[in-house]
Amino acid sequence: MLELRDVSRRFGDHVAVDQVSFSVPDGAMTGFVGGNGAGKTTTMRMIMGVLAQHGGQIDWQGRAITTTDRRSFGYMPEERGLYPKQPILDQLIYLARLRGLSAQDAASRSTQLLERFDLGGRTGDKLESLSLGNQQRVQIIAALVADPTMLVLDEPFSGLDPAAVDSMAALLREFTGSGVPVLFSSHQLDLVERLCDRLVILSHGRVLAEGTADDLRATETVRHRLVLGGDAGWLRDARGVRVIDIEGNTAVLQLDSPDQADAVLREAMARGSVLEFGPIRPSLADIYRDVTAATTQTQQEVPA
Numbered sequence: 001m002l003e004l005r006d007v008s009r010r011f012g013d014h015v016a017v018d019q020v021s022f023s024v025p026d027g028a029m030t031g032f033v034g035g036n037g038a039g040k041t042t043t044m045r046m047i048m049g050v051l052a053q054h055g056g057q058i059d060w061q062g063r064a065i066t067t068t069d070r071r072s073f074g075y076m077p078e079e080r081g082l083y084p085k086q087p088i089l090d091q092l093i094y095l096a097r098l099r100g101l102s103a104q105d106a107a108s109r110s111t112q113l114l115e116r117f118d119l120g121g122r123t124g125d126k127l128e129s130l131s132l133g134n135q136q137r138v139q140i141i142a143a144l145v146a147d148p149t150m151l152v153l154d155e156p157f158s159g160l161d162p163a164a165v166d167s168m169a170a171l172l173r174e175f176t177g178s179g180v181p182v183l184f185s186s187h188q189l190d191l192v193e194r195l196c197d198r199l200v201i202l203s204h205g206r207v208l209a210e211g212t213a214d215d216l217r218a219t220e221t222v223r224h225r226l227v228l229g230g231d232a233g234w235l236r237d238a239r240g241v242r243v244i245d246i247e248g249n250t251a252v253l254q255l256d257s258p259d260q261a262d263a264v265l266r267e268a269m270a271r272g273s274v275l276e277f278g279p280i281r282p283s284l285a286d287i288y289r290d291v292t293a294a295t296t297q298t299q300q301e302v303p304a
């Protein structure tokens with residue numbers, strides 16, 4: 001397990017990462033989400049030791065992380081690492097050898113991964129001659145090629161088509177299946193929701209929430225959708241009900257208490273037909289919006 005405790009980083013007067021604490025457990029895919037400039041790349045660079053920390057502690061398997069530990073990690077940096085003008089197979093073999101694989105293992109592992117991602121016919125091609133999506137596949141393969149003990153991937157799925165996302169996700173699952181912790185950043189919340197076991201939400205350099213999507217869902221206020229046979233406008237005056245949205249016969253409601261659901265349903269049925277009534281399962285995008293909106297509001301409320 002990788003664990004960050006109160007990790008901070010400044011650039012001049014600007015605090016880019018502010019006492020960030022979270023963990024990436026063994027065998028789990030952890031999604032790292034946050035808006036532009038939230039501090040994801042800076043945090044990943046500190047995990048990899050590319051940037052120095054200005055505070056806090058990073059532990060790997062229960063003790064302070066070392067350079068040797070970091071060398072065993074697979075890292076896909078934001079700036080990508082491969083040379084545009086070099087043949088792709090040569091680069092992968094070189095990286096795998098650098099990370100301790102024998103010449104034979106480096107060649108067979110690299111070839112195998114390229115074949116798996118439909119690049120078996122392009123092994124001698126320069127990276128720059130590939131489409132952007134295919135270049136992205138090679139960049140991810142470079143992070144995976146040498147049996148990493150942990151994966152740190154900065155936006156690995158951006159620019160991949162849906163089929164490539166699925167095959168890359170399946171490959172990452174093989175790593176988590178054998179106990180490797182995976183941390184990846186993404187702006188694609190639907191993808192994070194589909195692929196991740198856990199997530200960490202970062203905003204303005206701070207962790208706003210951490211846990212499984214269900215953990216985070218449990219902290220959300222439950223909303224209900226009510227679809228009536230007739231107009232839903234009367235709900236605006238109903239007691240114990242906050243109307244989030246009404247359109248014609250459909251309303252999204254926040255109830256003051258769970259008991260209120262029975263009362264609302266009874267009144268709706270007394271007024272006419274009820275086509276649908278039930279709690280709404282918030283998507284990760286809903287949770288993200290609510291968590292970040294709550295913080296923005298708090299920050300605005302704090303006097304300067």
Ligand SMILES: Nc1ncnc2c1ncn2[C@@H]1O[C@H](COP(=O)(O)OP(=O)(O)OP(=O)(O)O)[C@@H](O)[C@H]1O
Binds near residue numbers: 016036
């Ligand atoms: N080398 C640097 N010098 C000065 N400021 C920096 C540097 N690197 C990052 N920052 C600042 O630190 C903050 C966090 O940036 P970072 O790149 O970590 O965010 P991010 O969450 O990865 O954003 P994005 O999703 O846009 O890639 C930003 O305000 C950024 O401008």
